[in-house]
Amino acid sequence: MDRYDAMRVFTRVVEQRSFTQAAQDLAIPRSTATDAVKQLETRLKVRLLYRTTRHVSPTLDGEAYYQRCLMILAAVEDAENAFIGARPKGLLRVDAHGTLARHFLLPGLPAFLALYPDIEFFMSESDRLVDPVREGIDCVVRVGKLIDSDMAARRLGALEEATCASPDYIKRFGLPVSPADLEGHRTIGFRSSATGALMPLEFTIDGTVHSRTLPTTVSVTGAESLVAAARLGLGIIQVPRYHVAGDLACGTLLPLLADYPPAPIPVSVLYPRNRQLSPRVRVFIDWLGQEFAKRNV
Structure with missing residues (x-):
C-alpha cells in the first residue's frame, strides 16, 4: 500500500x-x-x-x-x-434539521445534482449535537443559536417566526393585543431536542427582544407536533412561519401580536474546523447559501 x-x-x-x-x-x-x-x-x-x-x-x-x-x-x-477537469464527485454526507430539510433543502436538490451529477447525496435527519469527524458527516445544517463547539460555521439566513393560536383558543381565552395582555393565557411548550430546555416566547418591544414564559399543559420537541397541538386549541405557539403558512391562509390558525414579532431564528451550516473542505462539500455549502438567498431567508 x-x-x-x-x-x-x-x-x-x-x-x-x-x-x-x-x-x-x-x-x-x-x-x-x-x-x-x-x-x-x-x-x-x-x-x-x-x-x-x-x-x-x-x-x-x-x-x-x-x-x-x-x-x-x-x-x-x-x-x-x-x-x-473533473467535477466534484463522491459521497456527500449531510445531517440536517428534518423539517428544514423537507421545506428548503430537498426541493432544490434535483437542481444541485443536475449541476454535479457525480456527487452521491446522503442525508440524515436530526437536531442533536453531532460529532462529524467520528460519524463521518461532511456538514451539518442547523436552526437556532449555535452551541459552542470546535466546528466552523457559515450563516445561511434567518427564519421569520409567527405567533399564532386557533380560533377556538382565542374564543376561550381572548385576543391579546400586546404582550401585557398574556396574563391568564397558555402556551404549548417547545423543548429543544438537543438540550431539553423549554423555549420561552419572544416579543420585540421598542426594538428590544423580551422573553415571556407562560403556563403549559402540553410540551413537545417537534415543530409538526407543536402546530398540530395549536390546531386543537391547546395554546399559543411561536414557530417558523413556513410551518403555519397554510394554516394562516385558511384560518385554522390566526396570527397574534404581529406588532411584537419574535427575533428571527438563524440558520447555519457547520463543518469541521480542522478539516480542509473537499470540492463536493465546498460547492454544496456555496449552493446552500445561494438557495437561502433566493428564498429571502
Missing part, C-alpha cells in the same frame, strides 16, 4: 476510533488497515495510536500527523480535479 492510501486508512481509523469500522468504511480487510498504520509508524519512527481491546485513539504525534494528512489528502484531491 502506498503512502497516500495509508494516510487515508490512518485518518479513517482516527475518525472512527476503530480499525474494524475504518476497514468496513474503506471496504478493505481489517488486517490491511492494521498493516497500513504499522507501516506508517515504522516509516515515521513514532507511535501514532494508542490501542486497547476496545478503543483506539491518537497519540500527540498521531494527532499532529492526522491534521497534516487531512490537508495533504484534500490538496491531492483538489490537484487531481484541477488537472483532469
